[in-house]
Amino acid sequence: MPQPLQSIKWFLPTQRFTLALAVTVLTAVAPSNPVVLSSRLAAAEPLSQRDQWVQRLQEPHTGLVDGMTLRVAILTVAQSQTQPARHINTWIDRKVNPDLAVYPGGLGPTRYASLCKIAESAGCVCYPVDNCILIGRPAWVAELSRTVFLESDSSRVRSPSNAPHRAAVDLDWPNLTTPSEAIQIARGHSGGRPDDGLAGETLPHDLWPATMLRDISPQLAEQLIRGQFTDGTEIDRLAIPFTRSYRFAGTKDAIDSLRDIDPNLKTNTSGGQVRLLATAAAHQRFCVEILSKPDQKSQLANMNPVKGDALERLQSNERTFIFQASNDPAGKLIKGLTAQIGIECEFDAEANQQLSKLVTIKAVDQTVWQLVRLIAEKASLKIQASGDKLRISAKD
Secondary structure (H helix, E strand, O other): OOOOOOOOOEEEEOHHHOOOOOEEOOEOOOOOOOOOOOOOOHHHOOEEOOOHHHHHHOOEOOOEOOOOEHHHHHHHHHOOOOOHHHOEEEEEOOOOOOOOEOOOOOOOOEHHHHHHHHHHHOOOEEEEEOOEEEEEOHHHHHHHHHHHHHHHHHHHHHOOOOOOOOOOEEEEEOOOEOHHHHHHHHHOOOOOOOOOOOOOOOOOOOOEOOEEEEEEOHHHHHHHHHHOOOOOOOHHHHHOOEEEEEEOOOOHHHHHOOOOOOOOOEEEEEOOEEEEEEOHHHHHHHHHHHHOOOOHHHHHHOOOOOOOOHHHHHHHOOOEEEEEEEEEEHHHHHHHHHHOOOOEEEEOHHHHHHHOOEEEEEEEEEEHHHHHHHHHHHOOEEEEEEOOEEEEEEOO
C-alpha cells in the first residue's frame, strides 16, 4: 500500500553517464471545432529511428521517483536544465490530477519507457505525436491521436507536393494563460494573423500553468490546445483505428505482438517503412516495444564489468547520479541504489537497528559506491563482499 508522501527522493544518471533528461510538462489538448489548415502536419512524416527526437526517447535511463507527484515525476525524467537541446515535450490530459502521488517503481530502460511507467502508475497511457508525448486517459489519448493522424493524412492529400512545411518553433506562455490566449500565441507563429478563425469561437476559460514547447509545429500545438477539451470518456472510440507510418529496423516481432490487441490490424511495408492501420492501443504497444530498447552502443558502454566480486563491481562502476532522500531507512536506500547497477545485497539480521536508521541526503554527480558509502557512514554500517552480493552489517 503506498505510504503518504513524506519526502521527495530520486536519482538519475548525470552527464557522466551521457544520459539526457529534458522535457516540458504541459496540459494536453485536441480540436472541438477543427479548422482546415493548408500546410502539411509534421505528424504526417513517419516516426523514424533516425530522428533526434526519437533518439532522445531511446536514451538509456534509470531512476526512482516513488512518492513524487505525477507532474514532478514527468519533469524529473524529461527536463534538463543543463542540456536544453535534449528537451522532450509532454502534454498532460487536463482531466488527470497532476498532483497525484505516483509509485511506478524502478524506471527504465529508456526515457520513453520511464515515462510510460510513470503514466501507468497514474492510470494513464503515453503516445508520441510528432515530437510531443501525450499522457492521459486511454480514451482521451486515443481520440486525440486519431484526430492528429486523420488530419495529417487528409492535409497531405489536400496539399500540393511542393507545399512548404511550417517551420517548427519554440512556444511558451506564462502561468494562468487561458486556452484562447494559448491559441493566439500558437497562431502568431503560424504565418497568419493570431486571430485568424477565432471570430465567434469561445474556448472554456481555464487557467493553465506556465508551458514550454520546443521545436514544435504551430499547427500541432493548436491541435493540442483544442484537444484538451476532447471528452475522453467514450470508451468505444478506443476501437476506432487510424493509420500511421514508422521507420525502424526489425519491426516484425513488434508487429506480431500487436495481434492479441488488434486482430484486425493491417500493415503495408515498403522501403524500410511500415504503414500501420490499427487501434490506438496497438499503436501505443508498438511504440513501447520499439522505444524501450536503448541504443546498443550506450547500453554496452554502461554495463558493469563482468569480473570481480560485488564490491569490486560496485567500486568500478563509473555511472554518476543526482540523488536526494529525506528521512528514509538506510537499508532501503542502499538496496535501491545497488539494484540500479544490478548488484544484490544481503543484510545482517543483527544490523536491523542501523538499517532502519532514517537518512537525509542530497548529492550531485556521485557514483553509486560514493552514495552507498555515505549512507553507510551515516547509519554506522559496513559494506563487504559476499561473492556476487554485498553484505551489509553493523560496524563493530
